[in-house]
Amino acid sequence: MNAIKTPSIVVVREGEDYFCEEDVQLPYRLVRNLGHGHSAIVEMVEDVNTGSVFARKVFSLNVPRTERKRIFDNEIKIIRRLAPHHHIIRVFATYVAKREAGLILHPVADSGDLATFLRDFKEAKAAQLVQPERTKVFESSFGCLASGLAFMHRQKIRHKDIKPHNILIHQGSVIYTDFGYSLDHSAIGRSTTTGKPQAFTRLYCAPEVSDHSPRNSKSDIFSLGCVFLEILFVLYEELVPPNSGECYHESLETSRLRSSLQGLNRLGMITSDMLHPRPDDRLSAEEITSKLKEYEAGRFCAKCKAFMLPEVEELPDAPVPPSLTGPSFRSMPGDQNTPQRMSFNPSGILQRDTRDDLDLHPLLPPPSRFRPPANLNSADPIAHFYNHDPRSIVRTRNSSVLHSREFKSKEISERRSDHKKHMLKHNKYFKCDIPNCTRKGKGFTTIYDLSRHEKTVHRIGAKGIFYQCASETCRNKGKTWARLEIFKQHLDMMHWDEDEQELIRRSVYCPDTPPSMAEPARPAHQTAPSAIV
Structure with a gap:
């Protein structure tokens, strides 16, 4: 009698793609079902070899094979391309078996998706329970979602189905997921598509998507504006949600919701600009992120703040020794043999260098660079830029990074011209001389x-x-x-x-x-x- 052959259990490593034969068994044990989407079901699984927990996305057999393969390949390519951003789900591994194809994703959201998170918050609020930690997640989610979408659009990716169900909450942070129907338009050079959409959620879609009109990346902006709107509903009681089941693009034009948003605060005005019925009048993801950084810096998580506002070592108040300002001095932090303090990785994400930090000193730039005008009067307020720059300059290998100490600013400028513009916002040299002017003494930037x-x-x-x-x-x-x-x-x-x-x-x-x-x-x-x- 022939012995029954026991399937071997494969060891799955990060970054690998596996094509499983009949005698190969994956090392995953089902923990529970997490949900399902247009084309796949999602499960929580445990690796029996390592004990690690993952989300497994198994593509449905109800979808035609060619369509299933297209969605599977598309999602792998897009998620791996977006992997450098910390608010986007990551692929651990992929596999193709005889009866199914799947993605092994991480992390597994410890708080579920945003839709569930919002529902739980509303129920606890109705029971008059204090929820400071949940409120903190909501407060920081606006900037994080905007920066994540801006990164997608820079990478020429349209998500095409942004909604609370496709945003996860893990360790107090938001994460974009479900890129099966997303569009990579890097090869075709434009994000505009026409015809009937393959899949969309009517409640959150832009009006041009619902009408099957030409649409582009601005459709993602409208959908994200709807997500912002649902978060604002739970944070601000003065905002009244539309009738249940009514599409946002319809309710915004038949209610006072838009005017309520504009009168709420600056965040409400930004959200209103995202929900404009005309795509060309909506803000871009970069503009949204920039406005939030400028006016609502608290709307980002700690990791985003670390990337956009890197800390600079506090510089001493002692004057610069004359010996360091002469033509013979050339050994400065930032020379070719000095490791840089901050750097951009190949994906364009600002990151802190893991090497030893520089021992920074208040050094003047070489006399051949940034020379002040010959006719500059030391009594002139414009001379402030030259009299105080020695305390503000921190040099790296590739550029001069200027940091404003006097105004306790966290602004980092890579070029002197940017620093000049930033300092004008503080100093406002241009004054109105008209008597009794309401702006008298306050000044203007330019x-x-x-x-x-x-x-x-x-x-x-x-x-x-x-x-x-x-x-x-x-x-x-x-x-x-x-x-x-x-x-x-x-x-x-x-x-x-x-x-x-x-x-x-x-x-x-x-x-x-x-x-x-x-x-x-x-x-x-x-x-x-x-x-x-």
């Missing part, structure tokens, strides 16, 4: 901002057509806009429910500029920005 203020507020040098909002409900009565496109932004944000063209027609304003209000001569320090070298 000469152009000051000129625009004088034209719109004081009518100095005002020529041509201006705009004063004629809406009866406007909260900015008396304010003047010099540019039509900026005035249109005001109308989109504050008066979206009124006839735009009619309101523009009634808002046209042509100021009369008397001779006595001719543009005055500029003070000596209010030179054009090009004078700041």
